[in-house]
Amino acid sequence: MKSVIFTIKSNQSLRIGEVLQAELFECYSVSAKDAGLKPSADSLISDFHSVQFGVKEKSSLGFRLSFDGQAYQVSVPDLATASDWTGALMFLKTLLILLDVTVCEHDGVAYDKDSILDFHFTDIFLSALSELTKEVKVHPIVEIMGVKRPIYINELYLGQIIHVPDEQLLNSYDQRLRFTQQLNAYYSE
Known part of the structure; x- marks a missing residue:
């Protein structure tokens, strides 16, 4: 299964709990860099290879968030359901607002917090x-x-x-x- 990648350039480090403030989302799993590290709301996104989020009671495949210190990447499976896609696009909008960044990019196309919701998946x-x-x-x-x-x-x-x-x-x-x-x-x- 392939993924569609959206990139948000920012060096601001967010914690899992910060992106969960919108009670619409939940954290499903993490891909840990260190096997001993247990995820919590206070954990930095950068502590993990990626963190899987989704829409509470609606997600089937979810979407992954990763941070390398320079940019965030939101990865959406190409087989994601309409609920997953809609959730991922709302999640991207939330990230843009939290990070106070004007655009995210996919495939060389820039989207702002309003136009991202119109992404045709x-x-x-x-x-x-x-x-x-x-x-x-x-x-x-x-x-x-x-x-x-x-x-x-x-x-x-x-x-x-x-x-x-x-x-x-x-x-x-x-x-x-x-x-x-x-x-x-x-x-x-």
Whole structure:
């Protein structure tokens, strides 16, 4: 799975708790630089390779935040659901405001705190979904890591997601993946 990267240039170091002030988001996991380091609200983002965030009770794949001392990167999986994408774009807006930075960039295009919410992710998603459709024809089961547990996709499950009217595709995908992450138990066929 590929990711779409947004970059915000800033040397201001934020803590996990600072980006969680907007109670819309939650921290799902961290990729630690040091195995002994336990994440907390007071932990600096820079203490970790990346921190996975998402929208409370809505995210399926989430998005990752990393900081190298010079810039923040928000990485959104190309197969992210509409809820994940919308959350990531709101998260980017929040970061721009917190860091008092005017723009973030993706692929050489600059977005401000207002225009970032208009970022069109649908073509990225549809292209990734097309690749996933090809992949499940070659591999019987494709594993995608969700915010809480792996999601196993086979041809039958993918068919249930995509065999809906075009205008319902994003919602169908969003609901089915959310189901795998927001329930206490999940079993894939």
